Structure formats: C-alpha cells, structure tokens
Amino acid sequence: VYDVQDRLVSNSEWNFTYNKNGYLSRKDHLSNGSWVTYTYDALGNLLVVQFSNGTKVDYLVDGSDRRVRRRLNNTFNAAYIYRDDLRPAAQLNSNGTIKSVFIYGSRSNSPDLIVQGTVTYRVISDHLGSPLFVIRASNGQIVQQLTYDTWGKVISDSNPGFQPLGFAGGIYDSTTSLVRFGARDYDASVGRWLNKDPIRYEGGLNYLNRQTLEFSRYTNNPNDKASLNSSTVRSVFVDVNHDLWVGTFPTGVNFLDTSSTVFQTYRNDPNNTNGLSQSSVLAMDEDESGILWLGTDGGGLNRFNRTTNTFTHYKHDEKNPKSISPGAILSVKHDRDGTLWLGAWHGGLNHFDPKTGTAKRYNFSLNPGSLSNNNIWALCNDQQQNLWIGTIGGGLNRYQQDTDDFVNYQKQAITNENFFLVWKVYEDHQGQIWVGANEGL
Template identity: 30%
Template sequence: MKLGLRVLLTLFLYSTVLVAQTNQAKFLSLQEGLSSEQVIDVVHDKYGFIWIATELGLNRFASNSFKQFYKSEKADGSSVNSNEINTLLYDNDQVFIGTRANGLNVYDLKTNCFSYYVHDDKNPQSLATNDITDIIKSQSGHLWLATYHQGVQRFNTSTKTFERFNKKNLPNLPENSTWTLIEDKDGTLYIGHVNKGISILNPKNRSVTVINVSNSKGLLPDNEVKSLFCDPFNNIWIGTRKGLAIFNPKTKSLKKINLFSKSINGKEPFIYSIKAINGSIWLGTESSQLFMLNPEYLADGTISQIKKITSANLNRGKTSSVQSIDQDQFGNVWMGIYGGGIAFTSHIKPFFSILSTQALFPGQGKPATVISILNDRDNSIWLGTVGDGVLHVQPNGKVNKINTGNSAIGDDFLLSGLQDSDNNKWFGLQNGGVSFFNARTQAWKKVETGEKMSSVRAIVEDKAGNIAFAAQEGVFIRSKTGAFSKLTTHSPALGDYAPRTIAEDQNGNRWIGTYGQGIYIFNSTGKLIKKIIKGQGINSNTINHLFADRQHNIWIATNEGLSLQPATKKQVSWKSLFHRMVKPG
C-alpha cells in the first residue's frame, strides 16, 4: 500500500497541479439555486458568505444553499436596484455592488439594508454615470470606481461624495471607457481601458502616462485591457484581449508573456481575471480555461522569468469565460464563469487524488477505461485498460503505451491484471487466455493451459506462489513448476456459475465468487468443502469481489451489499460466520 501511494504521489509531482485541482473542482449552477449561469464576479466576506454577481441578480451562498437578491422596483433598501451586476467589493461589513446601469449599491451586513448611489445631473459630487465596471479600495481608504462611459470616480465613504477623473478634467486620459483598475504600493492608479491601453494616474498631481500597443512597440499585446493585478513585489500584471504583459513601475519596463502554446485555441488568450493563489498567479481566460504561472523574482522584486506555466480546462464550453477568481479565508478557491456558473476547489485535501488518463493522452479526446493497477518495483505503474492495452507510466511522468501494434501482448482489451512476487505481469484477455510479461527477459508470451481458458476476470497469487485464474470454464491453477490443475464450480461452468473473483483464507482454502451462484470454498487439495448462497450471510448470489485483509478477514462485495467473515470464527459454524451485514445506502 505504501508503495502504491508513493508511486501515485510521484506521478502527481510530474502531472500538473492545476489539472489535479480542477479535476477536483465542484460546480454550482441553476440546479443548485444560482440565479444565473452568467457569473461576472465573486467575493467573500469575513462571515464565510460567498457573494456572486450575475446578469440576473445578486446571490449569496452559504454552506449548501443560495439566497437571491433581485431588483426591487421600490428601491426601498430591501434589495438591489438592478439585476445586471458587473462587480463586487467587500470591505468593513459592507458589500459594494457595481451595476451595469443603476449606479452603486451598498449592502450593510449589520443592518441587512441596501443603499443606492446614482447619477444626479444637478449634483456634481454624485456619480458621473451609472455604469460601473470595477471597484477597488485605495490605500487612503477611499474607493476607486471604473465606469464604461465617464472614466474613473473616487468615492469618499465618509462624506458619501464622488470625485470625477475623466477627459473633461484630465485631457491626457486617452478615453473615458474603462474596464478595470488596480493601485500599486505607492498609490499610483492603473486604468485598463476598453480601447486605448493603460493609463497610469498619479492622483496627487493628476499626471497621466499612457501605455498602448503602438508606443510599447507591441509589448502590450492589445489595447483592450480587461484585468489588472499588483503582485506582492509591486509588479503590475496586465490581462488583455490578446494575452498577458507585466509592467515594472520601478524600471518602467514592460514584458510580454507568451501563453499560446498552452492555449486551447493555439492563440494568446483573452484574460478576464488575475489572482495570486498560494504563491502562484492564476489567470482566468476565455473557453473556461485557467493558467497558473510561477514567476521567479530577483532580489529587487523584478521578475526574471516565468519558471512554469500550467493550463487546465474547466470544461464549461468554448463560449464560457473565467471572469473572476477569489480565495476565501479558509483557502477555498471560487471561480465565477460567464456561461458556466461557479466552480470551486476545497482547501481540504481530498481523501483520493485523481490521475486523469485523459490528461495522459490529451490529443485523443477520451479517457482510458482502467481495469487493473499494478505497482512496479521501479516505482512505475502499469494500467491495464479496456481497448488501449497497457499504459506504463514512468516515475518521471512519461507514458509508454503497450498494445498489439508494438508488442506480443495478444489483445488490447484486458479484463484483469496481476503483478506476482517475482515482479512478472499477468493480464486476462477479452479474446481469451492470459498474456504473461517476464520481468527478467522483458518478453511477452501467451499462457498455454492445454485447454480453453476464456474471460479471465481475476488473477491471484497464493501463499505458495501458485497463480490462479478465474475463467469462464472454471479456476485454473498454475503451480511454480508451470503445471496446471483446474477447479470447477459446475460442469459446464457457464453463465451464473462462471467464477469472477478469488481469495485465499488463512487456512489456505480458496474462496471462489461466481456470477450468480454464490461462493464455493475449496481446500488446498482441491476438494469442495462448502457452498454459501443467499440467506447464509450474503444478500445476493452475485459476487463482485472477494478480499482477504491483513487480519485474515474475508470481505465479500455483492450486488446487494457488503458482508464480512471474521477470521476469528470457525468455518464449521456457518450461520455465525457473517456477524455483520453492511447494506447499501
């Protein structure tokens, strides 16, 4: 068991962390109570609530249920004044809600009341426009609001007034249409425009510096800047319609990062969101794809290189996009997907890790059906499959495919597998017989029994080193010398009588589970000593698996639940053998 776990761990070190995490991702959508799959933003509060902005209302998720806040026609403080919500910010027991056409809503978690801030033609200290695309908190405690039509607003949360920054009072601003904002550690504001690149605003002297595709000589990938992020070393990450760039405020340098080789469509992706997660930078992009970047920093905080880029597909469709990424106080990661609802990965490490066989051969577009897992002594893994032969996964993550086209395995459709005490491999073949791989000579050969042996669904090795094969015609036993003997549960051993699983108890008896005739027990000389059927401690005659544990108990998996024969019970007392019955559900 320890070897198996070590091999799996080794595999995961060479497979992508992000793929593993997204394989473990869970999704929340309409059927779970989410008001709309068109999710644009996600934030969390200190109480553990997750707040979700959609095109059809505000959602609050807690534990396992949603509460929806839909547009209130009266604007009486009981709900939002718009269903179309673009952006969210949580701060100091308040959720700030930027709407598409109805201004700013603020929800007070202490009073459970909403307040509203909208444009007023008569009040120059009101919002300049009601279309809000982003909200961030400044170091001074004020809020910065991006708008689609009237530049940037600075909101004083104490006086409840807005200060306007747009082309009217900042003529060097290239346009008023803005998507996103970020502030660096010096208080400089970066403004991502819809069509004109980035403006760098010094709020103190109101100076503006513009970076666009032209003056950066193409280092800014596109003039539509959708997402901005300031990392712990004060580098500004820039997500555009056509890829990623990083700006260093200290050196005034811009670096373009190529992602096309990892992109689903082979092009630089449209980047909608950027977030630091556990030391890596996550990018949410089009086609429900995620990228994880591991930058390497110099002593002064400059990024020298991106050490690793990993990508993963959330499989929510090519028309879906990861609009928002948020990590809550527990370490859970929440992703808002436009067209795909909510995805989240838990901070709790799952009991099982998943190695996706589809990820081993991504170009084939289908996973392999695995029927056996063999842990080799060299820390590699042999995966017996139905239709793909054997996938031999090396410790370094490389996969060798063994099939009828490149070996003498005999069949690509396998039914069972065993690694014996000499490290040899045995595989039951769908087209009949068993294929044997000699670990010493590295050669394959077909096992010859002298008679027909079809549908070998179980292969086990007993304490003496004999190999038993559960076949349609009975159980064939190969001794260490290579001689064969046979146990038959019925003549002919077809249909319900066909053996499908074998286990050895502490006395050397062989337990043979059948397809529909219960269990047959043979002693070490091959004599039938007992048959167990439904009502004698098992609830079904269909035996799916027999397992002898280290304490010599026999576990019996049937179509109607799980039974246990404790090793401490005598075999002559059949009625008391199965003192515990575990039923499904």
C-alpha cells in the same frame, strides 16, 4: 448627450431612440431628415434594419443567436456556417455554394487565410484582428486594403464585398455599417453596441455560505426600494470594513453594510455635480488610505468621499495628454505607493497619480516591450508587486517597473488560441497566478 441610463441620446449628427428593453430602435438625422429603424426578436437579436430611402436589410439567426443569413431588399445574398459560437467557418453565395472558407491560426477572432475556390489569400490584421490587407498568397498581390478610425469605422475599402470581415474580425455589413460579434451588433460610427449582451447579466448577486454550501440570492424587487436596484451586476467589491459594494448596469452602485439587508444606492444625477459621473460602474478598488475608486462606462474615474457622500471626477480631456484615457474603465487596482492603475476599453493602461490628478498612458505599439493590446479587462498586483494585465485580444502582460515596459505571455507556454482573451487574473495565498481566459483556467 447621454440619458440617466448612460445611453447615447444625441451627437452632432443623430438623435437616438431606445425601446423598453434598452435596445436602439431608431435614429434620426439632425439635418437631412433621414432615419433608420431597428427591429429585434425577443432575445435581443437584430432582425431588420429599415432605412428612410426604402433600403431594407433583414437577418436570420439560429438557436445559438448566430447570424446565418442576410437579405438585402428581400433578396438573399449571403449566409454563414460557423465553427463555434463566434467564428464563421465559411461564407455562402446567394445560390448556397461556398464563396469563402476561413482558416484560423495565430488568432482566435480573425482568420490568417481565406480560400476562395482554388485561390488562397493571406489576411494581414492589426492587433485587434481587424483586416488591413488581403493578399493573394501565390504572388503577393494586394486584392483588398482597409483603414479604420479609432472606434472601428471603415474609412476606406479598396474592394468592398470581397470578404465579410471588418473591425476586430467581426462580420461587417457595408449597408448598415454594423459589425456583428457573436450575438451583438456594434455601431462603429458612435462606438456603441445596439443592444445589451445576450449572455445575460440579469441574474443578480449570489452569496455562498462556505459552511452550508448554500446560496443566498439578491435581485431587484421593484416593490422594495431597499433591494438591489438592478439585477444586472457588473462589479463587486468588499472594502476593508467587510462591507459590500455592487456596481450595476445602468443604475449606479449599491452599498450594503453586511450587518444589514438594506442596500443604499448612489447613481448619476445630471443636476448634482458632486454625484456619480455615470451610472454604469464597471470596476472598484480601495486604496491604502481607505478611499474608494470607481471606474465607469463613459464617465471616467470617480473618487468617493465617505464623509460627505460626494464624488470627485477624473475624465479624459482631449487637450490634456496627462488626463486619463477615453473609453470605459474596466479595471482599477491601487499600488502601495498611493497611485492607481486603470485599464480602459480601447484606452490601454493608465498609471494615475491622485495627488496631481494626472496619468501616464501606456498603449499598444509595434515597439518591443509594448503593451500587447489596448483593451484592458483585468489587473492584478501580486505579493512581489508585479502588475499583471489581462487583455481582450492580446493575452497576458506583466509590467516591468525597472524598464518601464511589458512582457507579453501570449506566445509563451500557452497557445494564442486558448489564451487570447483574458478575463480575470488572480493570485492565491501561495503566490500562484491564476488566469481566466477564453478557453478556461
């Protein structure tokens, strides 16, 4: 069950409570009465996790929001040294000595090697960077084996505590079952983040006048109902009429007729079955017939009827293999034949046919020509009708329509290190493809 801000408030095991900043503050078990509380600093960094049985885990973060120390029941037992904002260079023991050194090579988010004292171990990870096997390099002995469910929850661990890395290369805490990625904590048991992204999306919308090179800024004004309804902007789209659509978190989508300064808002209403399915709009596009399509975080795909001001919903159905993938829809791109391409978080690529309401799914596999990663952040249809796919964890892909498979550019021309996370793909007027990645353009 989700609230009007798209936050998970209950599932089959837990009730969830949030503080005034939108961070998870408490969860209560539905059957056994146990509970867990979460305490944060002013910037949203998790500081304390308290369990009803008396167990307490607390953390220390540095000025860059990185977790540098962990204590269990007031006893210091781990610390980390970092090589950059996200990646730990070493783990320290409780006495301050080095326990493990992490050596990165083929991936930017997870190490290839772990060195403990004089012993070197090789890390075998999946396509997301989650360690599956840790092997002693000298003799091939498996010293740790891990398995995960779809959302990254550890199902089995043959050697708990041997090394600290878990799902997608994040720092895994076996007591709390949370995974730390930079400045945020992920709860794999429910597939949700505990808090908002400290990178900050609250800057509103900025408009650049190309003639004067001056910016106009649009932000939320609580005293003005005609203002942008949230300063947390997640998507922006200009339609064929040159009108503006702004997707915000977690308050729906704002429409602005550019001849006006008054925003009209569409958001989720649980009592309106023809309204927006979820209020967190992450992606938008307009097809050749002028229909607006909106991708949401947890509400699937929405089709907007401008005449009736109503929405049609297309969601994942576990019983229907031709429904769209589960997960947040992070990118939407129309094709000239009237179909749509959808990029989903954890859900891969979908080729959606609006006429039938069905989708063909493309997911990562070990087969040649497979999509390189299931986290699709960016899509671009170029002038030659090539579909370019930017992934978070697998670099850049290009779809080949004649063979119905993919070319992956992660290993071609650009190293994995600076081409691992692709946030944006854009074609200019000269037909050149520009790629915004984790190490620049």
